[in-house]
Amino acid sequence: MFKRNLDHFLLAFAALAATFSFVIIFSRQIVFLRDFRNIDRDSASAFFTAQTSLHFVSLILIAFLIQAFLRLRRRGFERQKSALNDRMVREIDFRETAINTHAIVSVTDRDGRIREVNENFEAAFGYTRDEVLGESSELLYDRRGEQARFEEIRDATQAGLVWTGEQRLRRKSGEYIYVNSTVVPQFDDTGAHVRNITIRTDVTKARLAEADRFLREMLEELQDEVYIYYVDTLQISYANRSARNRCEWSREELPQKRIADSAPNFDENAFRFHVQPLVDGCREIVSIEVMHPKGPVEISTRLQERADGRAVFVSVLRDTSWRKEIESAKVSSISTVSHELRAPLTSILGSLRLLRGGAVGQIDEQAASVVDIAQRNGKRLLSVVNDILDIEKIHANQMDFKMEDVELVGLLNEAIEMNRGYATEHGIGLKTRFDMDRAVIQGDANRLMQVLTNLLSNAVKFSPDAGVVELSASHTERGLRVSVRDTGPGIPPSDQKKLFKMFAQLNPVDGRRRDGTGLGLAIVKSILKRHQFRVGVNSKVGEGSEFYFDIPRDKCREEGGDADAPGHERVA
Amino acid sequence: MELKKILHVDDDEDIRTIVQIALEVVGQFELRQCPDGPSAVTAVGQARPDLVLLDVMMPGMSGREVWEALKADPATADIPVIFVTAKAEDDFSEQLRADGAMAVVTKPFDPMTLADDLRRIWAGRRTAEVAAPSELG
Numbered sequence: 001m002f003k004r005n006l007d008h009f010l011l012a013f014a015a016l017a018a019t020f021s022f023v024i025i026f027s028r029q030i031v032f033l034r035d036f037r038n039i040d041r042d043s044a045s046a047f048f049t050a051q052t053s054l055h056f057v058s059l060i061l062i063a064f065l066i067q068a069f070l071r072l073r074r075r076g077f078e079r080q081k082s083a084l085n086d087r088m089v090r091e092i093d094f095r096e097t098a099i100n101t102h103a104i105v106s107v108t109d110r111d112g113r114i115r116e117v118n119e120n121f122e123a124a125f126g127y128t129r130d131e132v133l134g135e136s137s138e139l140l141y142d143r144r145g146e147q148a149r150f151e152e153i154r155d156a157t158q159a160g161l162v163w164t165g166e167q168r169l170r171r172k173s174g175e176y177i178y179v180n181s182t183v184v185p186q187f188d189d190t191g192a193h194v195r196n197i198t199i200r201t202d203v204t205k206a207r208l209a210e211a212d213r214f215l216r217e218m219l220e221e222l223q224d225e226v227y228i229y230y231v232d233t234l235q236i237s238y239a240n241r242s243a244r245n246r247c248e249w250s251r252e253e254l255p256q257k258r259i260a261d262s263a264p265n266f267d268e269n270a271f272r273f274h275v276q277p278l279v280d281g282c283r284e285i286v287s288i289e290v291m292h293p294k295g296p297v298e299i300s301t302r303l304q305e306r307a308d309g310r311a312v313f314v315s316v317l318r319d320t321s322w323r324k325e326i327e328s329a330k331v332s333s334i335s336t337v338s339h340e341l342r343a344p345l346t347s348i349l350g351s352l353r354l355l356r357g358g359a360v361g362q363i364d365e366q367a368a369s370v371v372d373i374a375q376r377n378g379k380r381l382l383s384v385v386n387d388i389l390d391i392e393k394i395h396a397n398q399m400d401f402k403m404e405d406v407e408l409v410g411l412l413n414e415a416i417e418m419n420r421g422y423a424t425e426h427g428i429g430l431k432t433r434f435d436m437d438r439a440v441i442q443g444d445a446n447r448l449m450q451v452l453t454n455l456l457s458n459a460v461k462f463s464p465d466a467g468v469v470e471l472s473a474s475h476t477e478r479g480l481r482v483s484v485r486d487t488g489p490g491i492p493p494s495d496q497k498k499l500f501k502m503f504a505q506l507n508p509v510d511g512r513r514r515d516g517t518g519l520g521l522a523i524v525k526s527i528l529k530r531h532q533f534r535v536g537v538n539s540k541v542g543e544g545s546e547f548y549f550d551i552p553r554d555k556c557r558e559e560g561g562d563a564d565a566p567g568h569e570r571v572a
Numbered sequence: 573m574e575l576k577k578i579l580h581v582d583d584d585e586d587i588r589t590i591v592q593i594a595l596e597v598v599g600q601f602e603l604r605q606c607p608d609g610p611s612a613v614t615a616v617g618q619a620r621p622d623l624v625l626l627d628v629m630m631p632g633m634s635g636r637e638v639w640e641a642l643k644a645d646p647a648t649a650d651i652p653v654i655f656v657t658a659k660a661e662d663d664f665s666e667q668l669r670a671d672g673a674m675a676v677v678t679k680p681f682d683p684m685t686l687a688d689d690l691r692r693i694w695a696g697r698r699t700a701e702v703a704a705p706s707e708l709g
Contacts (some may be wrong), residue, residue, distance in 0.1 A: 339629060342658035343584055346680035350590035357684040359598050382680065 014064055021443060030369040053505075077453040104200040106177065110193045112137050112154060124179075124202050126172035137198075140169045142176070157185035157196050166203070178207040221240045225317040230310060231279070231303065234268070237312055259315070263292065273478065273552045275313060278303040288532075295321040309525045338389045345385070386518035389452075391502065394526040401444045401530055408439040408556070412471055412482065415452035419460070428460045433472040439480060445479065447527045455484040455547050462488035462545070480556050483548040490541040499537060500525040521547075531555070575694040577602045579621040581612040581638065582656065590683050596605070597666045601686025609633025613641045623674075623694065628657040639673070652665050654693065656681070 009030040099105060104124045107116040114132045117446060122128055125140060131140065141150050149167060151390045156163040163183040171177050179200040186195050216238070219226050225243035229236045236257040239249060247262050260266040277283035278301065301315040353447045354360055363371065393399040417429050423430050452471075459469040463486045491499065502522045528535045528549050539545035578601050580591050588605050595601045603620055606612040610633055614700060624642070628635040636674060642648040647655045653667050658679040665676040677686075 133679050339658045342679050346658065347584070347586035347590060349680045350587070350594070350683045354590060354593050354598075356672070357598075359593050359684065 025541055051145065082470045084429075099199060102201070103200065106137070106198050106200075108137050108198065109195045110158070110195060112150075113194065114139075124171070124177060124200075125169075129524045137485045142168055146181040152185050153176065157183055158193050160185060160187070160193070167200075170501045176204070177202060184418050186223040191221050200494060209255070224319075227259060227262060227315045227317070228304075228312050229315075230312055232311070234313075237306075243317070255517045259313075268555065269554045270552065273534075273554075274304075274532070275301055280314070289320065292317070295319060321508070338385055345378060345382050349375065349382070352378065384519070387523060391523050391526060393520055394523070394530065398531075399447075401447060403442055403444055403531075406443050406445045408441050408473060408480070408482070408551075409434050409437065411445060411448060412452065412473060415449060415456060416471060418449070419456040420451060422457055423460045426460050426463070427466055429466075430456070431468050433470060433474075435472075435474045436480075436558050439558045441472065441551050443531050443533075443551075443555070444527075448531075451524045451527050451549070452482075452484075454524050458547070459484050459486035459488070459545075462486055464488065476550060479553040480551045481548050483546050483549070484543060485546040487544040490543055491545055492541055496537055496539060500535065516555065573589070573620070574623060575601070575622050576690060577604070577619065577621040578625055578690070579606065579612065579619060580625040581606045581630070582627040584627070586633075586640055587627075587679075594683035594686040595684070595690075597687060599690070601687065601690075609635070609638040609641075612638050613648075616642055617645070621651065623652055623690070624653045624676075625690075626653050626655050628655055628668075636668075643672075647660050647693050650699055654690065659673070 018256075061377055078120060100118050100120070102120075103118075103521045104120045105116075105118040106114055106121050108114050114135055114137055117129055117132060121132075125132075134420055138147075138150055141147060149165075153163045162185070163181070165181060167179050167181050169177050169179060181198055181200045183196050183198045185193055186197065188194050219238075219240045223242060224238055225246060226240040227236060227237075228238040236259065239247070239254055239257075242255075243249075243262070244251065247257075249257055259271075260268055274286055274288055277286055283360075285300055285302050287298055289296060289298050291297075292473075296319075298318045298320045299315055300318070301313050304312055304314050306312055352371050354365060356375065357369045390399065412432065412434065416432060456469060456471065463469055467487045470483075472483045472485070474481050474483070500521045502519055523536050524547075531551075532555065533549045535547070535549045535553050536546060537547050578595060579602060580588065580595070582588050582591065582605070585607070588607070589640070592605060597604045604615060604618060604621065606615050609630055612624070612626070613633075624639075626635045627637060633641075635657075639653050639655075642651060652674040653672075654675045654677060655665075655673050656677045656679060657665070665678075668676050677689070679693075
């Protein structure tokens with residue numbers, strides 16, 4: 001400050017002095033010129049000496065003046081330069097702060113090892129600074145999809161190019177993170193690549209929102225009806241256009257609607273029972289075929305978790321009338337085939353029966369045993385034909401089910417009576433245990449008898465000599481359970497999943513093969529599915545098997561008897 | 573009235589043979605057989621059987637059409653008919669019974685018990701479907 005003031009003082013002084021000397025010289029010159037004629041030689045010489053001195057002083061002053069001016073100007077430049085530098089530093093600081101606040105920043109060395117990360121990096125990827133420093137940035141890459149991208153970026157930056165693009169990386173938790181990245185290589189004075197600065201912007205939400213929008217647009221155009229609704233409240237979160245049109249809902253009123261509003265006579269208890277396997281995690285999808293006001297439909301339901309963590313059901317309702325027509329045609333042809341198979345079987349079995357019965361003359365013991373083999377296999381073939389027809393009819397929804405009130409205990413006792421002969425033939429005892437006197441259920445008595453006969457005959461077939469098969473009915477939390485328990489060889493867990501499939505080829509653990517079409521349990525399952533009864537099996541190798549079906553509470557009611565009383569047992 | 577004369581109609585010759593043995597040899601009935609619908613309608617008018625055992629699926633004139641023809645003629649309208657069918661749909665059998673058929677026998681039937689089954693039906697002791705496959709002995 002002092003130096004600057006001194007410069008100003010000197011400049012002012014030099015300017016004043018120069019002005020003064022010029023004024024003096026100029027005035028003296030005027031006086032001299034006026035008196036020139038009267039002046040002597042010495043005076044003139046003195047005058048010119050003085051004048052020359054004054055000129056010299058003036059020149060020195062002017063030199064001072066110019067120097068001071070130049071100094072001042074130089075200082076002005078320096079001040080301007082310094083101010084500019086300050087502004088630039090502030091600007092860079094500001095920009096760095098802005099980038100650090102907004103973006104995910106990391107610095108890697110030329111080998112791709114992470115040397116610096118900002119706070120956003122820690123927050124976005126879930127790693128702490130200490131966890132990643134020194135690690136290769138490959139750590140962030142999805143090994144399957146993005147490995148080639150890592151190499152592409154490395155090659156570009158080593159060649160001095162800035163790389164920009166979108167990447168799908170992985171967080172520490174394993175979740176994907178979508179980022180827009182710019183990777184800038186830096187070089188030292190010798191031109192060697194020393195490091196990369198990577199600036200990333202998290203675009204995950206935008207990407208997911210885009211995917212969500214795409215999905216919704218797609219769902220909107222589907223012919224099938226789609227409903228998304230909350231597991232706890234069954235309130236609608238979304239319904240596509242087809243669904244809204246049929247239900248006559250507007251988009252705005254969706255949050256006020258529940259899935260129960262989508263169909264008249266919607267049975268919420270039955271629905272909860274139907275989707276329970278999803279809630280329990282036993283199944284990924286459950287389907288049901290129902291008659292809808294618009295015709296036969298199939299409803300498939302899944303359980304999903306939304307991005308906000310709330311669980312929702314996603315139900316797709318598909319019109320199956322066209323499929324029914326195809327299946328109906330298929331059943332018609334199966335009926336024809338069945339007829340064409342039954343007619344010759346009538347002749348074959350009829351002839352064998354007449355032969356064996358002696359209607360066309362007596363045959364010896366050896367011939368009789370051969371006829372028995374033919375008869376046995378003819379009947380087996382007939383069973384297969386009957387079972388295939390049954391199962392196709394069930395699948396095509398062509399089997400009539402006459403749902404009515406059926407007294408369960410009476411039905412079970414009747415099943416025991418019907419199968420007693422078969423059990424006795426195999427030397428097996430039949431036992432019952434019912435926890436109630438009477439229970440009325442909703443079902444088709446004939447079809448349920450078919451189920452019980454299948455389960456009982458299976459149990460008899462697989463029981464050891466002199467074994468006992470128990471038929472029981474008991475209470476459960478959700479209704480009633482009917483069980484058929486045997487003391488057979490049991491079924492390994494791996495085979496239990498295949499049991500209810502058509503023509504399931506299982507290897508009995510005791511190595512003994514039993515007669516059967518391989519369709520009985522598939523029919524059982526199909527019939528029970530139509531009743532909305534759930535079928536299952538509990539079995540351990542060496543400890544026998546229990547096949548059961550559960551009747552939901554809304555499809556049964558108990559009449560008389562004490563639910564808490566010990567069961568009534570009977571041995572047949 | 574005791575069941576004596578039966579007319580059996582079936583286009584399948586083998587089945588006719590089996591029924592013949594079942595009803596004539598085992599059952600001791602007086603049996604007449606026809607291979608098609610038109611000849612059956614004529615034969616019923618001539619022979620006046622106590623019972624007609626009628627196959628359902630026959631080429632040309634079906635069992636149901638034969639029955640309609642018999643019912644349309646006052647002379648044969650009251651002759652009882654038992655259908656024999658391999659068409660196992662329950663509702664089809666029920667419809668036949670609902671329309672007045674005495675019974676429906678499902679193929680394959682047991683020829684050793686067929687005569688007894690018919691006698692039981694005739695006696696009114698059994699009107700339901702007989703000879704379910706599981707009963708084949």
